[in-house]
Amino acid sequence: MHLQQLSVINFKNYTEAGLLLSDGVNAFLGDNGAGKTNLLDAIHYLALCKSYFNPIDSQQIKQDADFFIITGTFSRNGQTEAIACSVKRNQKKQFKRNKKDYPRLADHIGLLPLVMVSPNDVSIIVEGSEERRKFIDNVISQTDNGYLDELIAYNKVLINRNALLKAAADTGRYDQSLLEIFDEQLTSSGKKIFEKRKAFMEAFTPVFNSHYRFLTGEAENVELIYESQLLQIDLETLLRKSAEKDKVLERTTCGVHKDDLLFYIHGMPIKKFGSQGQQKSFLIALKLAQYTLLQQAKGFKPLLLLDDVFDKLDDKRVEKLMQMVSNHDFGQVFITDTGYNRVKQIFEDMQVPVKLFKIAQGEVDA
Numbered sequence: 137m138h139l140q141q142l143s144v145i146n147f148k149n150y151t152e153a154g155l156l157l158s159d160g161v162n163a164f165l166g167d168n169g170a171g172k173t174n175l176l177d178a179i180h181y182l183a184l185c186k187s188y189f190n191p192i193d194s195q196q197i198k199q200d201a202d203f204f205i206i207t208g209t210f211s212r213n214g215q216t217e218a219i220a221c222s223v224k225r226n227q228k229k230q231f232k233r234n235k236k237d238y239p240r241l242a243d244h245i246g247l248l249p250l251v252m253v254s255p256n257d258v259s260i261i262v263e264g265s266e267e268r269r270k271f272i273d274n275v276i277s278q279t280d281n282g283y284l285d286e287l288i289a290y291n292k293v294l295i296n297r298n299a300l301l302k303a304a305a306d307t308g309r310y311d312q313s314l315l316e317i318f319d320e321q322l323t324s325s326g327k328k329i330f331e332k333r334k335a336f337m338e339a340f341t342p343v344f345n346s347h348y349r350f351l352t353g354e355a356e357n358v359e360l361i362y363e364s365q366l367l368q369i370d371l372e373t374l375l376r377k378s379a380e381k382d383k384v385l386e387r388t389t390c391g392v393h394k395d396d397l398l399f400y401i402h403g404m405p406i407k408k409f410g411s412q413g414q415q416k417s418f419l420i421a422l423k424l425a426q427y428t429l430l431q432q433a434k435g436f437k438p439l440l441l442l443d444d445v446f447d448k449l450d451d452k453r454v455e456k457l458m459q460m461v462s463n464h465d466f467g468q469v470f471i472t473d474t475g476y477n478r479v480k481q482i483f484e485d486m487q488v489p490v491k492l493f494k495i496a497q498g499e500v501d502a
């Protein structure tokens with residue numbers, strides 16, 4: 137699958153721009169604040185109906201404008217897909233596929249799989265466990281339609297159970313039969329989520345290890361561990377055992393909402409003991425593993441968006457990454473960087489064709 141052309145009107149710092157893209161590597165190059173990442177985000181928006189960086193749609197509209205439009209023509213399984221998206225202030229966003237409206241926006245998601253690697257991803261390492269659960273949930277949802285439904289069901293019961301515990305503490309009355317119903321529902325969804333996460337991590341971890349090793353050589357020893365209370369004990373028993381504690385703390389203290397991913401380098405948490413370059417390499421390997429599993433599930437190559445990817449990586453790692461790109465391990469790739477000559481040189485040295493775009497203050501020059 138690849139994006140043949142992209143147009144934006146009033147999107148972030150662009151008034152109007154159109155790009156004809158290569159089906160191999162495309163590089164958006166320019167100074168800080170020029171609008172390179174904004175182009176990646178426009179592609180992300182077109183594929184996944186939302187910005188990668190900012191959940192508020194109206195903030196993607198160019199300052200002082202009332203709407204934005206993004207259009208793109210994709211070649212997918214030998215067919216052309218014309219996707220158009222428009223957002224007006226205070227109105228629902230609209231997506232069209234080959235000029236037809238979607239009955240549900242959710243029907244669009246999954247059509248154009250995509251993986252973004254961005255400096256913002258460092259939150260997966262440095263922030264709390266919620267960021268890591270969000271990462272794993274996003275990756276599983278992209279390939280498993282039922283997973284998101286289970287997550288929604290689980291979170292709904294969790295909110296209700298916590299409200300019950302809080303109300304019981306406030307009123308002194310404890311509705312045991314309602315709690316048992318919630319526990320049953322929580323156990324049913326929680327078990328399914330746990331089984332899917334466990335199976336996913338079993339497939340994901342060796343792919344991650346192999347990408348990390350390729351990128352960094354054999355010297356660094358990293359570990360990726362799925363941590364869940366359910367690995368030791370089933371959720372039914374857990375909920376029963378923690379019932380008294382939950383009453384005192386007025387919230388549900390066990391379940392899959394406590395799951396986490398642990399990241400180690402040489403036996404130590406990478407958050408505290410990894411250099412910026414090592415953390416970045418770890419994140420790239422995580423995202424490339426996501427790419428590989430997505431490709432396996434879809435049967436074709438997703439788009440790969442690499443924002444500011446050379447920053448903090450040493451020359452050897454840059455070369456390895458570009459080797460992966462040039463081996464056509466990935467299909468269409470988009471790269472951003474501030475150094476026009478640097479990127480031109482890297483690709484010339486590797487004898488990899490690349491389409492270079494000069495970006496300056498919301499203007500594109502191919």
Ligand SMILES: Nc1ncnc2c1ncn2[C@@H]1O[C@H](COP(=O)(O)OP(=O)(O)OP(=O)(O)O)[C@@H](O)[C@H]1O
Binds near residue numbers: 173196197199474
């Ligand atoms: N809604 C908007 N209206 C106008 N400008 C916006 C809007 N949203 C973002 N911008 C501007 O777009 C500019 C370019 O942002 P972008 O993140 O694409 O830069 P970049 O070229 O990737 O820079 P860097 O190299 O620093 O990462 C920023 O200066 C930002 O203020």
